[in-house]
Amino acid sequence: MSRAPSDASTAASGAEKESRVTRRKKRIRTEMGWSTAERIVVRGRDLPGELLGRINLGDMAWLELTGRLPDTNQSRMFNAMLVTLVEHGVTPAALAARLTYHGAPEALQAAVAAGLCGLGSVFVGSTEDCARMLREALPDPKAKADLKRLARKIVSGRKQIPGIGHPVHKPVDPRVPRLFEIARETGFHGKYVQLVQLVQKQAERAAGKSLPLNATGAIAAIGCEMGLDWKVLRGLGVMARAVGLVGHILEESRAPLAREVWLRTEEEATRHLRPRT
DSSP, X not given: OOOOOOHHHHHHHHHHHHHHHHHHHSOOOOSSEEEOSSOEEETTEEIIIIITTTSOHHHHHHHHHHXXXXXXXXXXXXXXXXXXXXXXXXXXXXXXXXXXXXHOTTOHHHHHHHHHTTOSTTTTTHHHHHHHHHHHHOSOTTSOOOHHHHHHHXXXXXSSOTTBOOSSSOSOOTHHHHHHHHHHHXXXXXXXXXXXXXXXXXXXXXXXXXXXXXXXXXXXXXXXXXXXXXXXXHHHHHHHHHHHHHHHHHHHHHSOOHHHHHHHHHHHHTGGGSOOO
């Protein structure tokens, strides 16, 4: 014996039908690009005719993100930010990429993806968190603001502050002074840079120990100065570190270290379990 549909199921079915109608009516749209048999157009510009051989990879990334080509100062600053994040040695991301390549050498893209999956709140991805923190504290950089008060408020409300502190670079992350020097030269050294520097000083004072501003914090502030959406700033690290990971994988194919890392780690980690000889 069949059961009559309940009011809830009838409502759900109606909502589903309405949703399908809405989806059919909504226009599918992108501003990124299009192609035909004869043409490839990216952000309104002809790829072969206007871009190839005329702009570098950083400028292409800027075009993709903003819809326009950078001017001289934007190009210099943006490329410096990307170069900063390409390589940082045998990091967890590099190890993940190398170990994955060791297990699946036929899938370079999987090894790169494995490394990129580790770009989060601890490594590289803190750029996004720091930029969001700065934007929320100072939504309008043109408005008058007590930056010292904002810095105290930021620090008092957080146990950990993105962009502040580094396990290796103390008391100064050597990338930061150079990034800020370029920011001054290109006109991107404003309130967000001042605010993140004040946050660093306040955090250090509150912790009673050295807490340097790191490169991700500097890039977050400069990204805000450049008007970039905070949601895309982790993406700068993703695109930059992908270049570095490809380099690591190429080296791994020629001078492997992943197997040695694996075997030595297993031997040391399980030494206490093994019978003594």
